[in-house]
Amino acid sequence: MNRFFSFSFALLLLISCTACVGRAAAPVGEDPPVTEPQGVAAAQPAEPETSDEPEAVEPEPEEPYVRVIDPAKPMVALTFDDGPHETWSDAILDVLEENHALATFFEVGRNVRAYPEPVRRMAELGCEVASHSNAHKDLSKLKKKALLKDLDTADAAFTDAGVEAPTLVRPPYGAVNKTVKSATGRSMITWTVDTEDWKSRDTQTIVDYVKSIDNLDGEIVLMHSIYESTAEAVKILVPWLQEQGYQLVTVTELLAYYYGELPQPDSFYGYTYFSTHGRTDTPVPLPGEDVPGEGVHAEETPEDAAGEAEAALSEGSEAASEDPAENEDGEWKPVRVTETSVGLSPVGVPSAPMALYP
Numbered sequence: 306m307n308r309f310f311s312f313s314f315a316l317l318l319l320i321s322c323t324a325c326v327g328r329a330a331a332p333v334g335e336d337p338p339v340t341e342p343q344g345v346a347a348a349q350p351a352e353p354e355t356s357d358e359p360e361a362v363e364p365e366p367e368e369p370y371v372r373v374i375d376p377a378k379p380m381v382a383l384t385f386d387d388g389p390h391e392t393w394s395d396a397i398l399d400v401l402e403e404n405h406a407l408a409t410f411f412e413v414g415r416n417v418r419a420y421p422e423p424v425r426r427m428a429e430l431g432c433e434v435a436s437h438s439n440a441h442k443d444l445s446k447l448k449k450k451a452l453l454k455d456l457d458t459a460d461a462a463f464t465d466a467g468v469e470a471p472t473l474v475r476p477p478y479g480a481v482n483k484t485v486k487s488a489t490g491r492s493m494i495t496w497t498v499d500t501e502d503w504k505s506r507d508t509q510t511i512v513d514y515v516k517s518i519d520n521l522d523g524e525i526v527l528m529h530s531i532y533e534s535t536a537e538a539v540k541i542l543v544p545w546l547q548e549q550g551y552q553l554v555t556v557t558e559l560l561a562y563y564y565g566e567l568p569q570p571d572s573f574y575g576y577t578y579f580s581t582h583g584r585t586d587t588p589v590p591l592p593g594e595d596v597p598g599e600g601v602h603a604e605e606t607p608e609d610a611a612g613e614a615e616a617a618l619s620e621g622s623e624a625a626s627e628d629p630a631e632n633e634d635g636e637w638k639p640v641r642v643t644e645t646s647v648g649l650s651p652v653g654v655p656s657a658p659m660a661l662y663p
């Protein structure tokens with residue numbers, strides 16, 4: 306009896322101790338109470354950081370950039386022909402956007418079919434989208450009917466891409482005749498400073514040339530958006546020009562603010578025009594603008610423009626691949642011709658007739 310009692314007691318003790326161990330073991334092995342304090346302790350130092358973080362990194366509300374051009378101050382119009390290019394157009398646009406600068410792009414209609422995206426971006430940024438014909442032919446050699454057909458075909462490429470049909474046209478090679486100058490319903494415009502970027506294809510040469518010109522006020526600088534060397538030159542020239550005090554404006558802005566007139570239909574702005582006109586005393590406002598230089602509010606949002614243009618995408622790609630004049634790279638290559646150019650620089654650039662490729 307006594308032994309039985311002892312045994313029972315021992316058994317009871319053993320059971321309760323096992324339960325005890327079991328109970329104590331449970332939280333250690335599986336439970337949050339033990340690990341949680343560690344977790345909390347570990348998290349604690351981080352906590353103040355995370356709670357401070359929103360205040361620390363919250364960006365200052367950015368003032369929207371308001372572009373105001375002072376018609377009394379120096380201005381220059383950078384112009385880019387022969388695009389859009391699938392790579393270099395955007396590289397140039399990146400630089401313009403970063404620097405709040407605008408330029409004018411004279412685009413080839415069939416390239417617009419192939420690469421409509423950069424054209425939409427140009428318009429969204431406020432750059433001027435202009436025409437450089439549809440197929441980059443010498444327009445002075447076309448009959449009037451063919452000439453108008455070419456320009457209309459280009460216009461359709463622009464509208465299908467979601468931008469307005471340009472009224473401003475730069476004739477390829479600067480080649481014009483009476484019909485091209487005054488019977489297309491468009492404003493024909495050449496340039497005043499030729500960087501010959503197509504010829505050197507060298508960034509430093511392009512940069513050095515532009516920097517060598519004493520006064521660029523009122524000038525229209527010709528470049529091409531289809532070369533890496535030009536895109537690289539733009540990275541240097543845009544901030545440099547601004548540091549020199551030049552406002553980078555579109556061609557239409559330059560005509561309105563510097564020359565004092567809006568581009569007129571059936572009119573030609575070439576060498577004679579630029580060599581006989583200077584800075585006006587009476588800048589004119591752009592359409593929709595009350596005061597010259599104050600800017601016009603866009604009526605259409607970028608989203609609208611992109612949406613409207615979406616349908617044109619697939620069509621554009623097909624048309625491009627059928628283009629017989631493209632080279633193997635699918636890239637529009639300039640055809641060099643020997644023409645006496647009408648667009649010569651009034652700022653001391655050699656003015657002898659030369660093979661030009663605009």
Ligand SMILES: [Zn+2]
Nearest residue numbers: 386387477663
């Ligand atoms: Zn061209």
